[in-house]
Amino acid sequence: xxxxxxLVGFILIFTVQLIAQTAPSSGSSAAPSSAAPKGHPxxxxxxxxxxxxxxxxxxxxxxxxxxxxxxxxxxxxxxKAIWTAIPYDDFxxxxxxxxxxxxxxxxxxHASDTTNWIPNSVEIQIADDYAQKWADSPASWQCGAFxxxxxxxxxxxxxxxxxxxxxxxxxxxxxxxxxxxxxxxxTIDLSKFTSAKTNPDGSPVPEWxxxxxxxxxxxGYIGLQGKHAGAPIYYRNLRIKTL
Numbered sequence: 710x711x712x713x714x715x716l717v718g719f720i721l722i723f724t725v726q727l728i729a730q731t732a733p734s735s736g737s738s739a740a741p742s743s744a745a746p747k748g749h750p751x752x753x754x755x756x757x758x759x760x761x762x763x764x765x766x767x768x769x770x771x772x773x774x775x776x777x778x779x780x781x782x783x784x785x786x787x788x789k790a791i792w793t794a795i796p797y798d799d800f801x802x803x804x805x806x807x808x809x810x811x812x813x814x815x816x817x818x819h820a821s822d823t824t825n826w827i828p829n830s831v832e833i834q835i836a837d838d839y840a841q842k843w844a845d846s847p848a849s850w851q852c853g854a855f856x857x858x859x860x861x862x863x864x865x866x867x868x869x870x871x872x873x874x875x876x877x878x879x880x881x882x883x884x885x886x887x888x889x890x891x892x893x894x895x896t897i898d899l900s901k902f903t904s905a906k907t908n909p910d911g912s913p914v915p916e917w918x919x920x921x922x923x924x925x926x927x928x929g930y931i932g933l934q935g936k937h938a939g940a941p942i943y944y945r946n947l948r949i950k951t952l
Contacts, residue, residue: 748891749877752803752948760793760802760931760947767794769823774935783944785935792823792932799952802878802931807943808837808870814942815856817932818880819925828920830929831899832856833878833887835942838865842938849912853887853894857915858908858922861887861894873945881952882927899923 761768763777770791777783785791802816813836820830834854836843843851853861866889868874877888887895901909902922908914933944 745886745893745896746877746879746888747893749875749888750801750803750950752946752950756950757803757948758950760804760949761791765791768792769794781945783933783947784941785933787935788937789935790817790823790826790932791935792820792930796928796930797880797949797951798928799881800879800931801950801952802876802880802947803949804876804947805873805945806835806876807873808835808867809940809942810837810870811840811842811938811940812837812870812942813843813850813938813940814934816876816878817930817934818878818885819927819929820932821926821929823930823932826932828918829925830932831885831897831922831925832934833876833885833895835876835934836867837870837940838867839869847912849908853889855885855887855895855897855922857918858902859895859897859910861889863892863894866890866892866894879952880927883923899925899927 763781765775765777768791771789774787774789775783775785775791815832815834817826817830817832820826822829834850834852834856836850836852838844838851848854848860849857851861851864852867874890879886883899885897885899886893899922905919905921906914936942
């Protein structure tokens with residue numbers, strides 16, 4: 710009997726120690742639900758869909774401005790944006806874009822007002838950084854930037870005009886991650902942009918961006934800027950996955 714009691718006691722002690730080792734510590738913090746992407750995703754996997762139908766029947770734009778050709782290339786004839794039919798919360802957007810000489814465009818997210826979208830959204834900038842006009846502009850006006858607020862971490866990752874580039878934009882809560890041509894070029898924490906006049910680094914905010922990004926709704930439409938500054942922009946393979 711004594712030997713039996715010793716054996717039972719040993720089993721109980723071993724079990725308690727095993728549970729203590731495998732149980733999460735009450736003082737430890739949970740791992741984040743997502744990490745900054747290191748590259749582009751595989752948009753052919755589960756949960757992905759095209760941002761727009763081929764006939765643009767599910768898109769909002771002025772008649773005759775936007776069109777998609779037989780090769781799936783989307784472009785505009787005027788400086789008017791195209792919008793998704795529904796708003797989004799957290800998502801990953803993956804697309805290809807091509808600039809022309811002097812292109813200045815952008816991908817717009819979190820747009821709560823598509824009529825007056827400029828102060829009511831976040832614009833991830835697209836630009837021909839090789840054109841002198843944009844190369845000499847503030848860094849937050851160049852490709853990969855959070856327009857008017859935060860420059861990309863690397864310059865001229867965008868290719869020269871007439872070459873396809875790849876963008877992956879991940880929006881999750883107040884965080885936005887921008888991957889350009891397989892490089893993470895911007896990590897944006899909207900909660901830090903609490904002023905409509907001055908950015909966290911002390912740089913001035915353009916006067917037409919008169920709302921603090923930290924206060925913008927995170928539920929909004931996704932859009933693409935059209936033929937801005939007289940130069941066209943081209944898109945294709947636009948796909949989205951909600952998170």
